[in-house]
Structures are given as structure tokens and as C-alpha cells.
Amino acid sequence: MYCPECQIEFRDGFTECSDCKVPLLPGKPQPSAVSEFDTNLDLVVVFETDDPIALAFAKGALEDAGIPFFVFNEISTLVNDIDPMLHKWFRIQVACDREAAARGLITPPPEPG
Ligand SMILES: [Zn+2]
Incomplete structure (x- = not known):
């Protein structure tokens, strides 16, 4: 699970980013911010x-x-x-x-x- 806003990865069990208040997406963070x-x-x-x-x-x-x-x-x-x-x-x-x-x-x- 990861946050689409800040790209931080969360452990299973989280459904919302504690910082951005947005729903988490399944999988790994998108590499766009790093690339x-x-x-x-x-x-x-x-x-x-x-x-x-x-x-x-x-x-x-x-x-x-x-x-x-x-x-x-x-x-x-x-x-x-x-x-x-x-x-x-x-x-x-x-x-x-x-x-x-x-x-x-x-x-x-x-x-x-
Ligand atoms: Zn976030």
C-alpha cells in the first residue's frame, strides 16, 4: 500500500495516508517522483x-x-x-x-x- 500524494509506502492494514488524508493505493509507490x-x-x-x-x-x-x-x-x-x-x-x-x-x-x- 502506498500514498499517491507523497509516495510513502505503508504496511498492510493502513487504508489512508496519515499525512495527506487520501486513500492508499495497492502495490509499490510509483517511481515518477524519483525518476x-x-x-x-x-x-x-x-x-x-x-x-x-x-x-x-x-x-x-x-x-x-x-x-x-x-x-x-x-x-x-x-x-x-x-x-x-x-x-x-x-x-x-x-x-x-x-x-x-x-x-x-x-x-x-x-x-x-
Ligand atoms: Zn501521503
Whole structure:
């Protein structure tokens, strides 16, 4: 069983997606949402952060909207271990035809304090 909206697969016994409130369909998720990355669409960076919480927030917004995305880590864990002052820098990229929609979804979290 899977949700036709968000393409999440559910175990047997579920009849409705808890997120989208739509009836589940039998079988496996359609590959369409993923296959967009099999094309030669240009990817654009829509979000950059060194804050894992902000990253999770942005990813959640994109996932809710069903927008496929890539996340890149600029600095490896190895470097992070050598110099704790160096933060990882995350980048979220989406296909260029999703850029406007993605940017509209991702709003920077409020400044701490
Ligand atoms: Zn769903």
C-alpha cells in the first residue's frame, strides 16, 4: 500500500495516508517522483545552512510538498572531527523547474534569542 500524494509506502492494514488524508493505493509507490532525477534537469541550490534543525525543517517542507531534492554536505565528517569550529554546511538542491515552488516553501527559521 502506498500514498499517491507523497509516495510513502505503508504496511498492510493502513487504508489512508496519515499525512495527506487520501486513500492508499495497492502495490509499490510509483517511481515518477524519483525518476525526475534520472533526467538531465539542471539542479539549483535553494537552501544552504549549517544548522541541522534548519535543514530538517526545509527537508520536511519539501517532502510535504512532494518536491524531490538532493542534500549535499560541503564538509566531511572527518574535517568536522579535526576542527570542531568548522560546521558542516548543508545544501539542498532541487530540479530547476521546482526552484520557485521550493523557495516559496523554505523560510529561514527565526534567529535564536
Ligand atoms: Zn501521503
